[in-house]
Amino acid sequence: MGMLAKIRRLHLRDGLSIREVSRRTGLSRNTVREWLRQEGVTEPRYAKRERPSVVAPWAEQLEAALRADAHRPVRERRTAKALFEQIQALGYCGSYPRVVVWVRRWREAQAAAPRRAAFVPLAFELGEAFQFDWSCEYVFIGGLRRRLEVAHTKLAASRAFWLSAYPSQSHEMLFDAHARAFGAFGGVPRRGIYDNMKTAVDKVGVGKARAVNARFAAMCSHYLFEPEFCNRASGWEKGIVEKNVQDQRRTIWREAAEQRWPDLAHLNDWLASRCRQSWEDTAHPDWPLLTVADVLQDERAQLLPLAQRFDGYIEHPVRVSHTALIHFQRNRYSVPTAHVNAVLSLRIYPEELALIAEGGIEVARHPRCFERDQTRYDWRHYIDLVQTKPGALRNGAPFRVMPEALQRLQRHLLRHAGGDRVMAQVLAAVPIHGLDAVLVAAELALEAGRPSAEHVLNVLARLKEGTPKHVSTAALVLTLSEEPRADVDRYDRLRGGLQ
Known part of the structure:
Protein backbone atom coordinates (compact mmCIF):
# COMPACT_ATOMS: atom_id res chain seq x y z
CA MET A 1 0.00 0.00 0.00
CA GLY A 2 2.90 2.42 0.71
CA MET A 3 4.59 1.92 -2.67
CA LEU A 4 1.35 2.45 -4.62
CA ALA A 5 0.68 5.69 -2.74
CA LYS A 6 4.24 6.88 -3.46
CA ILE A 7 3.87 6.17 -7.19
CA ARG A 8 0.59 8.08 -7.35
CA ARG A 9 2.06 11.09 -5.54
CA LEU A 10 5.16 11.25 -7.79
CA HIS A 11 3.22 10.96 -11.01
CA LEU A 12 -0.14 12.64 -10.38
CA ARG A 13 0.83 15.27 -7.80
CA ASP A 14 4.45 16.09 -8.69
CA GLY A 15 4.04 15.52 -12.47
CA LEU A 16 7.04 13.21 -12.89
CA SER A 17 7.22 10.94 -15.90
CA ILE A 18 6.83 7.19 -15.69
CA ARG A 19 10.56 6.85 -16.53
CA GLU A 20 11.55 9.10 -13.62
CA VAL A 21 9.11 7.34 -11.25
CA SER A 22 10.62 3.99 -12.30
CA ARG A 23 14.12 5.30 -11.62
CA ARG A 24 13.25 6.61 -8.17
CA THR A 25 11.27 3.56 -7.02
CA GLY A 26 13.37 0.83 -8.65
CA LEU A 27 10.31 -0.67 -10.31
CA SER A 28 10.02 -1.40 -13.98
CA ARG A 29 8.16 1.07 -16.19
CA ASN A 30 5.59 -1.60 -17.09
CA THR A 31 4.87 -2.21 -13.41
CA VAL A 32 4.50 1.54 -12.73
CA ARG A 33 2.25 1.94 -15.77
CA GLU A 34 0.06 -1.07 -14.78
CA TRP A 35 -0.34 0.19 -11.19
CA LEU A 36 -1.37 3.65 -12.41
CA ARG A 37 -3.98 2.22 -14.77
CA GLN A 38 -5.90 0.25 -12.14
CA GLU A 39 -8.91 1.93 -10.62
CA GLY A 40 -8.60 0.76 -7.02
CA VAL A 41 -6.14 1.98 -4.47
CA THR A 42 -5.10 -1.51 -3.30
CA GLU A 43 -1.59 -2.62 -4.01
CA PRO A 44 -1.68 -5.76 -6.15
CA ARG A 45 -0.42 -9.00 -4.65
CA TYR A 46 1.54 -11.56 -6.63
CA ALA A 47 1.41 -15.28 -5.99
CA LYS A 48 4.50 -16.65 -4.35
CA ARG A 49 6.53 -18.87 -6.58
CA GLU A 50 6.20 -22.45 -5.44
CA ARG A 51 9.34 -24.48 -5.55
CA PRO A 52 9.54 -28.15 -4.59
CA SER A 53 11.47 -28.32 -1.32
CA VAL A 54 14.22 -30.83 -0.88
CA VAL A 55 12.65 -31.69 2.50
CA ALA A 56 9.18 -32.39 1.02
CA PRO A 57 9.76 -36.15 0.40
CA TRP A 58 10.69 -36.52 4.08
CA ALA A 59 7.90 -34.35 5.49
CA GLU A 60 5.78 -37.31 6.53
CA GLN A 61 8.58 -38.89 8.58
CA LEU A 62 9.47 -35.55 10.21
CA GLU A 63 5.86 -34.79 11.12
CA ALA A 64 5.34 -38.24 12.64
CA ALA A 65 8.47 -37.81 14.74
CA LEU A 66 7.44 -34.35 15.95
CA ARG A 67 3.95 -35.51 16.89
CA ALA A 68 5.40 -38.44 18.83
CA ASP A 69 7.76 -36.08 20.66
CA ALA A 70 4.83 -33.89 21.69
CA HIS A 71 3.73 -36.70 24.05
CA ARG A 72 7.18 -37.09 25.62
CA PRO A 73 8.80 -35.07 28.42
CA VAL A 74 10.64 -32.00 27.16
CA ARG A 75 14.04 -33.40 28.03
CA GLU A 76 13.41 -36.49 25.89
CA ARG A 77 12.28 -34.68 22.72
CA ARG A 78 14.54 -34.81 19.65
CA THR A 79 16.23 -31.69 18.33
CA ALA A 80 16.20 -30.61 14.69
CA LYS A 81 19.75 -31.94 14.36
CA ALA A 82 18.67 -35.37 15.63
CA LEU A 83 15.82 -35.39 13.10
CA PHE A 84 18.24 -34.32 10.37
CA GLU A 85 20.56 -37.22 11.18
CA GLN A 86 17.59 -39.59 11.28
CA ILE A 87 16.35 -38.78 7.76
CA GLN A 88 19.93 -38.48 6.48
CA ALA A 89 20.42 -42.12 7.41
CA LEU A 90 17.33 -42.90 5.32
CA GLY A 91 18.72 -41.17 2.22
CA TYR A 92 18.10 -37.41 2.64
CA CYS A 93 20.66 -35.47 0.58
CA GLY A 94 19.71 -31.89 1.49
CA SER A 95 21.30 -29.52 3.97
CA TYR A 96 20.74 -29.22 7.69
CA PRO A 97 19.41 -25.58 7.58
CA ARG A 98 16.55 -26.70 5.31
CA VAL A 99 15.44 -29.17 7.97
CA VAL A 100 15.70 -26.48 10.67
CA VAL A 101 13.48 -24.11 8.64
CA TRP A 102 10.92 -26.85 7.98
CA VAL A 103 10.77 -27.84 11.68
CA ARG A 104 10.43 -24.20 12.79
CA ARG A 105 7.58 -23.54 10.37
CA TRP A 106 5.79 -26.73 11.42
CA ARG A 107 5.99 -25.77 15.09
CA GLU A 108 4.79 -22.23 14.37
CA ALA A 109 1.81 -23.63 12.45
CA GLN A 110 0.96 -25.94 15.36
CA ALA A 111 1.19 -23.09 17.85
CA ALA A 112 -1.10 -20.89 15.73
CA ALA A 113 -3.70 -23.63 15.24
CA PRO A 114 -6.89 -23.26 17.33
CA ARG A 115 -6.68 -25.45 20.41
CA ARG A 116 -9.97 -24.87 22.18
CA ALA A 117 -13.37 -26.04 21.07
CA ALA A 118 -16.69 -24.51 22.04
CA PHE A 119 -18.77 -26.04 24.84
CA VAL A 120 -22.27 -25.56 26.19
CA PRO A 121 -22.35 -24.44 29.86
CA LEU A 122 -24.12 -26.90 32.16
CA ALA A 123 -26.46 -26.27 35.07
CA PHE A 124 -27.53 -28.73 37.79
CA GLU A 125 -30.32 -28.75 40.33
CA LEU A 126 -29.53 -29.05 44.03
CA GLY A 127 -28.96 -32.69 44.96
CA GLU A 128 -29.05 -33.82 41.33
CA ALA A 129 -25.51 -35.04 40.61
CA PHE A 130 -21.90 -35.33 41.67
CA GLN A 131 -18.80 -35.81 39.54
CA PHE A 132 -15.84 -38.06 40.32
CA ASP A 133 -12.27 -38.20 39.04
CA TRP A 134 -8.75 -39.29 40.00
CA SER A 135 -5.52 -37.29 39.90
CA CYS A 136 -1.87 -38.17 40.50
CA GLU A 137 0.04 -36.13 43.10
CA TYR A 138 3.40 -36.34 44.87
CA VAL A 139 4.07 -35.63 48.56
CA PHE A 140 6.65 -36.62 51.20
CA ILE A 141 5.38 -39.38 53.53
CA GLY A 142 7.61 -41.06 56.06
CA GLY A 143 10.66 -39.24 54.71
CA LEU A 144 10.17 -40.46 51.12
CA ARG A 145 8.62 -38.76 48.11
CA ARG A 146 5.65 -40.91 47.17
CA ARG A 147 3.15 -40.97 44.36
CA LEU A 148 -0.46 -40.87 45.51
CA GLU A 149 -3.78 -41.30 43.72
CA VAL A 150 -6.22 -38.63 44.88
CA ALA A 151 -9.99 -39.11 44.62
CA HIS A 152 -11.91 -35.90 43.78
CA THR A 153 -15.65 -35.97 44.50
CA LYS A 154 -17.54 -32.74 43.77
CA LEU A 155 -21.21 -31.83 44.01
CA ALA A 156 -22.29 -30.33 40.69
CA ALA A 157 -24.68 -27.76 42.20
CA SER A 158 -23.13 -26.48 45.42
CA ARG A 159 -19.51 -27.11 44.22
CA ALA A 160 -18.55 -28.65 47.57
CA PHE A 161 -15.67 -31.09 47.01
CA TRP A 162 -13.86 -33.78 48.96
CA LEU A 163 -10.30 -35.08 48.55
CA SER A 164 -9.00 -38.47 49.71
CA ALA A 165 -5.47 -39.76 49.04
CA TYR A 166 -4.65 -43.44 48.42
CA PRO A 167 -1.69 -45.51 47.23
CA SER A 168 -3.61 -46.80 44.18
CA GLN A 169 -6.90 -46.60 42.26
CA SER A 170 -8.13 -50.10 43.12
CA HIS A 171 -11.73 -50.99 43.88
CA GLU A 172 -11.46 -50.84 47.66
CA MET A 173 -9.93 -47.35 47.42
CA LEU A 174 -12.76 -46.24 45.13
CA PHE A 175 -15.44 -47.48 47.53
CA ASP A 176 -13.76 -45.88 50.53
CA ALA A 177 -13.50 -42.54 48.68
CA HIS A 178 -17.26 -42.54 48.05
CA ALA A 179 -18.05 -43.42 51.66
CA ARG A 180 -15.86 -40.59 52.97
CA ALA A 181 -17.27 -38.04 50.51
CA PHE A 182 -20.92 -38.92 51.17
CA GLY A 183 -20.28 -38.78 54.90
CA ALA A 184 -18.77 -35.29 54.55
CA PHE A 185 -21.61 -34.05 52.29
CA GLY A 186 -24.27 -35.45 54.61
CA GLY A 187 -26.14 -37.36 51.91
CA VAL A 188 -26.05 -38.90 48.44
CA PRO A 189 -27.02 -37.18 45.12
CA ARG A 190 -29.26 -38.95 42.65
CA ARG A 191 -26.64 -39.32 39.89
CA GLY A 192 -22.90 -39.87 39.69
CA ILE A 193 -20.91 -38.79 36.60
CA TYR A 194 -17.69 -40.71 35.79
CA ASP A 195 -15.25 -41.27 32.99
CA ASN A 196 -14.74 -44.83 31.76
CA MET A 197 -12.34 -45.90 34.53
CA LYS A 198 -11.50 -49.60 34.66
CA THR A 199 -12.67 -50.01 38.25
CA ALA A 200 -16.20 -49.05 37.15
CA VAL A 201 -16.50 -50.13 33.50
CA ASP A 202 -15.49 -53.59 32.31
CA LYS A 203 -16.26 -52.86 28.65
CA VAL A 204 -17.19 -49.71 26.70
CA GLY A 205 -19.92 -50.40 24.15
CA VAL A 206 -21.44 -48.38 21.32
CA GLY A 207 -22.74 -44.99 22.36
CA LYS A 208 -23.67 -44.98 26.04
CA ALA A 209 -23.70 -48.78 26.39
CA ARG A 210 -21.40 -49.90 29.23
CA ALA A 211 -20.67 -53.22 30.90
CA VAL A 212 -20.53 -52.02 34.50
CA ASN A 213 -18.30 -53.81 37.00
CA ALA A 214 -20.41 -55.99 39.32
CA ARG A 215 -18.81 -54.75 42.53
CA PHE A 216 -19.15 -51.11 41.44
CA ALA A 217 -22.81 -51.72 40.56
CA ALA A 218 -23.33 -53.17 44.05
CA MET A 219 -22.00 -49.95 45.59
CA CYS A 220 -24.30 -47.81 43.42
CA SER A 221 -27.25 -49.99 44.39
CA HIS A 222 -26.33 -49.66 48.08
CA TYR A 223 -26.26 -45.86 47.99
CA LEU A 224 -29.23 -45.67 45.54
CA PHE A 225 -27.61 -43.35 42.97
CA GLU A 226 -27.47 -43.89 39.21
CA PRO A 227 -24.02 -44.00 37.55
CA GLU A 228 -23.56 -42.11 34.29
CA PHE A 229 -20.46 -42.42 32.12
CA CYS A 230 -18.98 -39.87 29.72
CA ASN A 231 -18.33 -40.54 26.06
CA ARG A 232 -14.85 -41.65 25.08
CA ALA A 233 -12.19 -38.92 25.34
CA SER A 234 -14.86 -36.42 26.42
CA GLY A 235 -13.62 -35.18 29.76
CA TRP A 236 -15.49 -31.89 29.36
CA GLU A 237 -18.70 -33.75 30.14
CA LYS A 238 -17.54 -33.71 33.77
CA GLY A 239 -15.74 -30.40 33.50
CA ILE A 240 -16.64 -29.29 37.04
CA VAL A 241 -14.48 -31.95 38.67
CA GLU A 242 -11.82 -31.64 35.95
CA LYS A 243 -11.38 -27.99 36.85
CA ASN A 244 -11.37 -28.92 40.52
CA VAL A 245 -8.29 -31.09 39.87
CA GLN A 246 -6.44 -28.09 38.41
CA ASP A 247 -7.60 -25.66 41.11
CA GLN A 248 -6.67 -27.85 44.07
CA ARG A 249 -3.32 -28.74 42.52
CA ARG A 250 -2.45 -25.04 42.62
CA THR A 251 -3.73 -24.50 46.18
CA ILE A 252 -4.21 -27.44 48.52
CA TRP A 253 -1.62 -29.75 46.99
CA ARG A 254 0.95 -26.98 46.74
CA GLU A 255 0.62 -26.59 50.52
CA ALA A 256 0.70 -30.37 51.06
CA ALA A 257 3.89 -30.73 49.00
CA GLU A 258 5.69 -28.21 51.22
CA GLN A 259 5.06 -30.28 54.36
CA ARG A 260 6.31 -33.65 55.61
CA TRP A 261 3.74 -36.23 56.68
CA PRO A 262 4.35 -39.17 59.06
CA ASP A 263 1.75 -41.37 57.36
CA LEU A 264 -1.22 -41.32 55.00
CA ALA A 265 -3.77 -41.04 57.82
CA HIS A 266 -2.36 -37.68 58.97
CA LEU A 267 -2.43 -36.40 55.39
CA ASN A 268 -6.09 -37.38 54.91
CA ASP A 269 -7.05 -35.74 58.21
CA TRP A 270 -5.39 -32.53 57.05
CA LEU A 271 -7.14 -32.77 53.65
CA ALA A 272 -10.50 -33.12 55.40
CA SER A 273 -10.00 -29.93 57.43
CA ARG A 274 -8.63 -28.12 54.38
CA CYS A 275 -11.67 -29.04 52.26
CA ARG A 276 -14.09 -27.73 54.90
CA GLN A 277 -12.08 -24.53 55.21
CA SER A 278 -12.22 -24.06 51.43
CA TRP A 279 -16.03 -24.35 51.53
CA GLU A 280 -16.14 -21.43 53.94
CA ASP A 281 -13.66 -19.27 52.02
CA THR A 282 -14.81 -19.83 48.41
CA ALA A 283 -17.64 -17.85 46.84
CA HIS A 284 -20.11 -19.82 44.73
CA PRO A 285 -19.63 -19.09 40.99
CA ASP A 286 -23.38 -18.70 40.33
CA TRP A 287 -24.26 -16.83 43.56
CA PRO A 288 -21.21 -14.70 44.44
CA LEU A 289 -22.81 -13.39 47.64
CA LEU A 290 -22.98 -16.93 49.03
CA THR A 291 -20.13 -19.27 49.90
CA VAL A 292 -19.95 -22.92 48.90
CA ALA A 293 -20.77 -23.85 52.50
CA ASP A 294 -23.96 -21.75 52.37
CA VAL A 295 -25.19 -23.46 49.20
CA LEU A 296 -24.23 -26.86 50.60
CA GLN A 297 -26.59 -26.28 53.53
CA ASP A 298 -29.46 -25.88 51.04
CA GLU A 299 -28.34 -28.85 48.96
CA ARG A 300 -28.20 -31.21 51.94
CA LEU A 306 -26.99 -41.43 53.98
CA ALA A 307 -27.23 -45.21 54.23
CA GLN A 308 -25.02 -47.46 56.32
CA ARG A 309 -21.44 -47.46 55.09
CA LEU A 325 1.59 -67.47 55.51
CA ILE A 326 -0.56 -66.13 52.68
CA HIS A 327 0.82 -64.09 49.79
CA PHE A 328 -0.74 -60.84 48.56
CA GLN A 329 0.85 -58.21 46.31
CA ARG A 330 4.39 -59.50 46.91
CA ASN A 331 3.96 -59.43 50.70
CA ARG A 332 3.27 -62.20 53.23
CA TYR A 333 0.85 -62.27 56.18
CA SER A 334 0.51 -64.89 58.92
CA VAL A 335 -2.59 -66.89 59.86
CA PRO A 336 -3.16 -69.42 62.69
CA THR A 337 -1.26 -72.64 62.03
CA ALA A 338 -4.47 -74.65 62.25
CA HIS A 339 -5.28 -73.41 58.72
CA VAL A 340 -2.04 -74.58 57.05
CA ASN A 341 -2.67 -75.72 53.44
CA ALA A 342 -6.30 -74.55 53.65
CA VAL A 343 -7.95 -72.12 51.23
CA LEU A 344 -9.16 -68.94 52.94
CA SER A 345 -11.06 -65.93 51.67
CA LEU A 346 -8.98 -62.73 51.68
CA ARG A 347 -11.02 -59.55 52.08
CA ILE A 348 -9.07 -56.51 50.95
CA TYR A 349 -9.80 -53.13 52.54
CA PRO A 350 -7.94 -49.85 51.93
CA GLU A 351 -6.03 -50.13 55.22
CA GLU A 352 -6.54 -53.72 56.42
CA LEU A 353 -6.64 -57.32 55.24
CA ALA A 354 -9.08 -59.82 56.79
CA LEU A 355 -8.85 -63.60 56.36
CA ILE A 356 -12.13 -65.51 56.55
CA ALA A 357 -12.52 -69.27 56.98
CA GLU A 358 -15.53 -71.41 56.16
CA GLY A 359 -18.69 -70.25 57.86
CA GLY A 360 -17.66 -66.60 57.67
CA ILE A 361 -15.36 -66.85 60.71
CA GLU A 362 -12.56 -64.27 60.75
CA VAL A 363 -9.29 -65.98 61.65
CA ALA A 364 -6.79 -63.13 61.14
CA ARG A 365 -6.60 -59.40 60.44
CA HIS A 366 -3.50 -57.40 59.50
CA PRO A 367 -2.74 -53.76 58.70
CA ARG A 368 -2.17 -53.56 54.94
CA CYS A 369 1.41 -53.04 53.75
CA PHE A 370 2.04 -51.21 50.47
CA GLU A 371 5.78 -51.90 50.36
CA ARG A 372 7.16 -55.01 48.68
CA ASP A 373 8.78 -58.21 49.95
CA GLN A 374 7.62 -57.63 53.53
CA THR A 375 6.39 -60.26 56.03
CA ARG A 376 3.85 -59.36 58.69
CA TYR A 377 3.72 -61.86 61.56
CA ASP A 378 1.31 -62.21 64.46
CA TRP A 379 3.27 -64.38 66.92
CA ARG A 380 0.04 -65.55 68.58
CA HIS A 381 -0.79 -67.48 65.39
CA TYR A 382 2.11 -69.88 66.16
CA ILE A 383 1.41 -70.60 69.86
CA ASP A 384 -0.32 -73.93 69.16
CA LEU A 385 2.54 -75.09 66.94
CA VAL A 386 5.31 -74.44 69.50
CA GLN A 387 3.52 -76.66 72.03
CA THR A 388 4.66 -79.61 69.90
CA LYS A 389 7.81 -77.92 68.53
CA PRO A 390 9.13 -75.82 71.38
CA GLY A 391 12.63 -75.73 69.89
CA ALA A 392 11.33 -73.33 67.24
CA LEU A 393 11.08 -70.62 69.89
CA ARG A 394 14.83 -70.11 69.94
CA ASN A 395 15.09 -68.75 66.37
CA GLY A 396 11.46 -68.45 65.39
CA ALA A 397 10.95 -65.33 63.23
CA PRO A 398 7.37 -64.67 64.41
CA PHE A 399 8.46 -64.47 68.06
CA ARG A 400 10.86 -61.60 67.40
CA VAL A 401 7.88 -59.24 67.46
CA MET A 402 6.60 -60.36 70.87
CA PRO A 403 6.17 -57.68 73.58
CA GLU A 404 9.37 -56.73 75.40
CA ALA A 405 8.33 -58.38 78.70
CA LEU A 406 7.88 -61.78 77.01
CA GLN A 407 11.16 -61.43 75.12
CA ARG A 408 13.04 -60.74 78.37
CA LEU A 409 11.34 -63.71 79.99
CA GLN A 410 12.27 -65.89 77.00
CA ARG A 411 15.93 -64.81 77.14
CA HIS A 412 16.06 -65.68 80.85
CA LEU A 413 14.39 -69.09 80.41
CA LEU A 414 16.46 -70.16 77.41
CA ARG A 415 19.63 -69.94 79.50
CA HIS A 416 18.57 -73.12 81.27
CA ALA A 417 17.96 -76.60 79.93
CA GLY A 418 14.36 -77.13 78.89
CA GLY A 419 13.71 -73.39 78.88
CA ASP A 420 12.02 -73.56 75.49
CA ARG A 421 9.35 -75.92 76.88
CA VAL A 422 8.84 -73.69 79.87
CA MET A 423 8.37 -70.67 77.57
CA ALA A 424 5.90 -72.63 75.44
CA GLN A 425 3.84 -73.27 78.61
CA VAL A 426 3.82 -69.54 79.35
CA LEU A 427 2.69 -68.70 75.81
CA ALA A 428 -0.06 -71.31 76.02
CA ALA A 429 -1.63 -69.18 78.75
CA VAL A 430 -2.13 -66.22 76.37
CA PRO A 431 -5.28 -67.58 74.63
CA ILE A 432 -6.71 -68.60 78.03
CA HIS A 433 -5.98 -65.60 80.26
CA GLY A 434 -5.40 -62.86 77.66
CA LEU A 435 -2.22 -61.05 76.66
CA ASP A 436 -2.51 -58.25 79.22
CA ALA A 437 -2.75 -60.65 82.15
CA VAL A 438 0.22 -62.70 80.91
CA LEU A 439 2.32 -59.55 80.49
CA VAL A 440 1.58 -58.50 84.08
CA ALA A 441 2.44 -61.99 85.35
CA ALA A 442 5.68 -62.00 83.36
CA GLU A 443 6.70 -58.63 84.79
CA LEU A 444 6.02 -59.83 88.35
CA ALA A 445 7.92 -63.07 87.75
CA LEU A 446 10.91 -61.15 86.38
CA GLU A 447 10.90 -58.85 89.40
CA ALA A 448 11.08 -61.90 91.69
CA GLY A 449 14.46 -62.80 90.15
CA ARG A 450 13.88 -66.51 89.38
CA PRO A 451 10.99 -66.71 86.90
CA SER A 452 9.51 -70.04 85.89
CA ALA A 453 6.40 -71.32 84.24
CA GLU A 454 4.96 -72.34 87.58
CA HIS A 455 5.64 -68.88 88.94
CA VAL A 456 3.92 -67.16 86.01
CA LEU A 457 0.93 -69.52 86.14
CA ASN A 458 0.65 -69.05 89.88
CA VAL A 459 0.57 -65.26 89.45
CA LEU A 460 -2.05 -65.65 86.73
CA ALA A 461 -4.20 -67.78 89.01
CA ARG A 462 -3.96 -65.23 91.79
CA LEU A 463 -4.76 -62.43 89.39
CA LYS A 464 -7.75 -64.36 88.11
CA GLU A 465 -9.07 -65.11 91.63
CA GLY A 466 -8.55 -61.52 92.74
CA THR A 467 -8.03 -60.15 96.27
CA PRO A 468 -10.57 -61.35 98.91
CA LYS A 469 -13.09 -58.73 99.80
CA HIS A 470 -12.44 -56.90 103.11
CA VAL A 471 -15.23 -57.43 105.61
CA SER A 472 -15.81 -54.40 107.81
CA THR A 473 -16.30 -55.20 111.56
CA ALA A 474 -17.36 -51.72 112.50
CA ALA A 475 -21.03 -52.59 112.17
CA LEU A 476 -20.78 -55.78 114.31
CA VAL A 477 -21.93 -55.04 117.93
CA LEU A 478 -21.68 -57.87 120.55
CA THR A 479 -24.46 -57.98 123.15
CA LEU A 480 -24.26 -59.88 126.45
CA SER A 481 -27.24 -62.19 126.92
CA GLU A 482 -26.31 -63.73 130.32
CA GLU A 483 -24.52 -61.91 133.12
CA PRO A 484 -21.52 -63.95 134.48
CA ARG A 485 -21.75 -65.02 138.18
CA ALA A 486 -18.94 -65.70 140.62
CA ASP A 487 -19.58 -69.34 141.72
CA VAL A 488 -16.58 -71.24 143.14
CA ASP A 489 -18.70 -74.30 143.94
CA ARG A 490 -18.82 -75.20 140.24
CA TYR A 491 -15.28 -76.54 140.49
CA ASP A 492 -16.22 -78.93 143.31
CA ARG A 493 -19.24 -80.13 141.42
CA LEU A 494 -17.10 -80.88 138.41
CA ARG A 495 -14.68 -82.88 140.56
CA GLY A 496 -17.52 -84.85 142.10
CA GLY A 497 -18.86 -85.74 138.72
CA LEU A 498 -15.46 -87.06 137.69
CA GLN A 499 -15.22 -89.34 140.74
Missing part, protein backbone atom coordinates in the same frame (compact mmCIF):
# COMPACT_ATOMS: atom_id res chain seq x y z
CA ALA A 301 -31.98 -30.98 52.20
CA GLN A 302 -32.23 -32.36 48.64
CA LEU A 303 -29.75 -35.23 49.05
CA LEU A 304 -30.79 -38.83 49.62
CA PRO A 305 -30.41 -39.99 53.25
CA PHE A 310 -20.90 -49.82 52.16
CA ASP A 311 -18.65 -52.74 53.09
CA GLY A 312 -16.29 -52.01 50.26
CA TYR A 313 -13.93 -54.95 50.24
CA ILE A 314 -12.58 -57.04 47.37
CA GLU A 315 -12.48 -60.78 47.99
CA HIS A 316 -9.92 -63.28 46.67
CA PRO A 317 -9.27 -66.94 47.56
CA VAL A 318 -5.76 -67.59 48.94
CA ARG A 319 -3.99 -70.75 50.01
CA VAL A 320 -2.08 -70.89 53.29
CA SER A 321 1.52 -72.11 52.93
CA HIS A 322 3.18 -74.69 55.17
CA THR A 323 4.70 -71.78 57.15
CA ALA A 324 1.20 -70.41 57.89
